[in-house]
Amino acid sequence: MHVNRRIGVWSGVVAIIAAGFIRWETLSAGAQDTTLPAANGPPAETNYRAINSKLKLLGTLVNESTTATRITASSNEQAHELLADAREAWQNATAARDAGDIDASEQQVKQGLETMSAASRMVEDVGRVQREQQQRYQQLRKRVLSFSEAFQRAVADKPGRSISDFLNRAEVSGLLKEAESLAHQADYVTANQRLVKAADAVELALSLARDKETLVHELKFDSPEDEYAYEIQRNKGYQQLIDLLKHKRAESDTKLLYVQKMVVENERLCEDAEALFKQGDTQAALRELEKGTDKLEMALRASGMAF
Amino acid sequence: MKRVNQFMIKSVSAFMLLTLADVFSAADVMAADPNTFNRLMKPPSQRNPPPTTDGIHDKDGIGAKSLQAPKESFAKLPKSKSGNYVDWVKALDDGEIQPRYDRLDPEAKPIVMDLNIVREVKGSMPNVVYPHKQHTEWLDCSNCHPAIFLPEKGANNMSMASILLGEQCGVCHGKVAFPVSECRRCHSQVKDKQGTPVVKTKASAKP
Numbered sequence: 076m077h078v079n080r081r082i083g084v085w086s087g088v089v090a091i092i093a094a095g096f097i098r099w100e101t102l103s104a105g106a107q108d109t110t111l112p113a114a115n116g117p118p119a120e121t122n123y124r125a126i127n128s129k130l131k132l133l134g135t136l137v138n139e140s141t142t143a144t145r146i147t148a149s150s151n152e153q154a155h156e157l158l159a160d161a162r163e164a165w166q167n168a169t170a171a172r173d174a175g176d177i178d179a180s181e182q183q184v185k186q187g188l189e190t191m192s193a194a195s196r197m198v199e200d201v202g203r204v205q206r207e208q209q210q211r212y213q214q215l216r217k218r219v220l221s222f223s224e225a226f227q228r229a230v231a232d233k234p235g236r237s238i239s240d241f242l243n244r245a246e247v248s249g250l251l252k253e254a255e256s257l258a259h260q261a262d263y264v265t266a267n268q269r270l271v272k273a274a275d276a277v278e279l280a281l282s283l284a285r286d287k288e289t290l291v292h293e294l295k296f297d298s299p300e301d302e303y304a305y306e307i308q309r310n311k312g313y314q315q316l317i318d319l320l321k322h323k324r325a326e327s328d329t330k331l332l333y334v335q336k337m338v339v340e341n342e343r344l345c346e347d348a349e350a351l352f353k354q355g356d357t358q359a360a361l362r363e364l365e366k367g368t369d370k371l372e373m374a375l376r377a378s379g380m381a382f
Numbered sequence: 383m384k385r386v387n388q389f390m391i392k393s394v395s396a397f398m399l400l401t402l403a404d405v406f407s408a409a410d411v412m413a414a415d416p417n418t419f420n421r422l423m424k425p426p427s428q429r430n431p432p433p434t435t436d437g438i439h440d441k442d443g444i445g446a447k448s449l450q451a452p453k454e455s456f457a458k459l460p461k462s463k464s465g466n467y468v469d470w471v472k473a474l475d476d477g478e479i480q481p482r483y484d485r486l487d488p489e490a491k492p493i494v495m496d497l498n499i500v501r502e503v504k505g506s507m508p509n510v511v512y513p514h515k516q517h518t519e520w521l522d523c524s525n526c527h528p529a530i531f532l533p534e535k536g537a538n539n540m541s542m543a544s545i546l547l548g549e550q551c552g553v554c555h556g557k558v559a560f561p562v563s564e565c566r567r568c569h570s571q572v573k574d575k576q577g578t579p580v581v582k583t584k585a586s587a588k589p
Binding site: 125181214217218221222224225228274275278279281282285286287288289290291292293294306308309311312313315316319365 | 442493494495496497498499500501502503504505518523524527528529532533534535536539541542543544546547
């Protein structure tokens, strides 16, 4: 009995030491992935997550990215060397992370990213640059055309004035034709330079034509039905804001009860409005709908939105 | 009278508590999602934090550490009541800032358009006055046209909902320009009961 108790005590001590050892082993092995290292004390877990994420990014960039493939496929020896340096930096950063030296790992990652960027700059992605220039060409064309239309409307508003009072039309036409021709030859860089000149000329002309003017966008409707349709859209806009408000607010917010009350009242008023509209009383329908929109406005005001 | 005063004090206290609760809950929500209600209603101590703690820049990046802190760089600029608390239009007018119009050409000048657009709105809310001048002194026409707004009367359906959701004016206002909570800076043309403007458009046009 006495011996058994002694064995029991020793078994307990061994079990505690073993458990501690297993835990230490587990932690040391785990440090390879995301947990704590054996040396230098345990840095914050967030640092590990951050460095792991950066390492993953750099690893993908130097080993699997289209940039790495493009550099490898090129004949630029200097870029090849830089890519090799970036890969080495990634390996060093991984080793430093595994050893628990986060600062050194960060330094290596930074160096790797900078080296990779330098290598990438040496081997231009011709396809991407061409696509971007092509997109810019389309954007610039749209810009020139929309401003040209706006300019023509502005001149039409001015009796006795003509386009040539504000704009050298021949010059702009020439620039547009030249740009089009250059685009056909796939020289989008030069084509875009021509379009920028044309856009600037048209915008300058428009600013001269509209100088010190005030344009009023009146809120006029062709019929009460049009106004009803407008008011429905306005009400829906406020409902969108209420949905956003409910989504962002904590559920415990007591103001939500008030908001909900206003929402229910709006729904009732909208239903009444719709019934009146179907009966042909559009003016009464409009009044009900506006009351509903006012309810939503009150709810939004109560929730801190300024009106 | 005394009873009325007590009621008023209680009401004001309750209102203040609600307002404080709003600010705190707004701050909590803001931490989770920057595109939210009242995200600009920060107490003074939390306004314009340095780049390393603003939640926008990479706090470990070299750039974030080398950038000048807003509180330092904004110190001498004219003040405003919201956003990043700088009156940028006044700063531009006073020559306190000289934004470069072209990245590569320091001599390039902007094409300034002095055109006001008035948008009539329903209800008692004043009409909106949009001044092109103050916008084009800093921005290029192509920053807004035609991608955000078609340069054509009646072609753009606008609503406060879409603006608050970060579209149309909300692409900049509430992010890099004064927030939309400053209603009267845009809704500046006051109307009478019949809806007729009572203030001259030009005088009411504010940036």
